[in-house]
Amino acid sequence: MSPDTASEDAFRFDGRTVPFRPGQTVGGALAASGVVSWRTTRGGGEPRGLFCGIGVCYDCLLSVDGLRSQRACVTRARPGQDVRSDDPDAPLPAPTARSAPRPAPEGTDS
Numbered sequence: 001m002s003p004d005t006a007s008e009d010a011f012r013f014d015g016r017t018v019p020f021r022p023g024q025t026v027g028g029a030l031a032a033s034g035v036v037s038w039r040t041t042r043g044g045g046e047p048r049g050l051f052c053g054i055g056v057c058y059d060c061l062l063s064v065d066g067l068r069s070q071r072a073c074v075t076r077a078r079p080g081q082d083v084r085s086d087d088p089d090a091p092l093p094a095p096t097a098r099s100a101p102r103p104a105p106e107g108t109d110s
């Protein structure tokens with residue numbers, strides 16, 4: 001092990017070990033390891049990976065610890081994570097306060 005990698009942790013990505021540095025995202029660690037695409041578009045099968053890098057475009061979706069459709073660019077890498085190319089059979093993540101539908105304003109019939 002080189003001195004440069006001595007303090008790195010690692011997660012698993014589709015069966016391979018990917019090292020990361022503290023504070024690095026899953027997408028950043030994958031890119032640093034030479035992995036630049038991990039899913040394809042539904043229509044044309046075009047490769048996708050990091051694009052915007054700030055959580056806006058959703059091009060970087062993958063599964064993390066069994067939860068599919070996680071954005072690699074904003075998901076912090078953690079030791080021992082099981083990261084996989086997006087798996088259509090994995091459960092969708094539970095809604096969060098930010099993603100849950102908002103109740104209709106009082107006095108409306110929606």
Ligand code: FES
Pocket residue numbers: 049050051052053054055056057058059060061071072073074
């Ligand atoms: S790269 Fe755009 S949301 Fe992750």
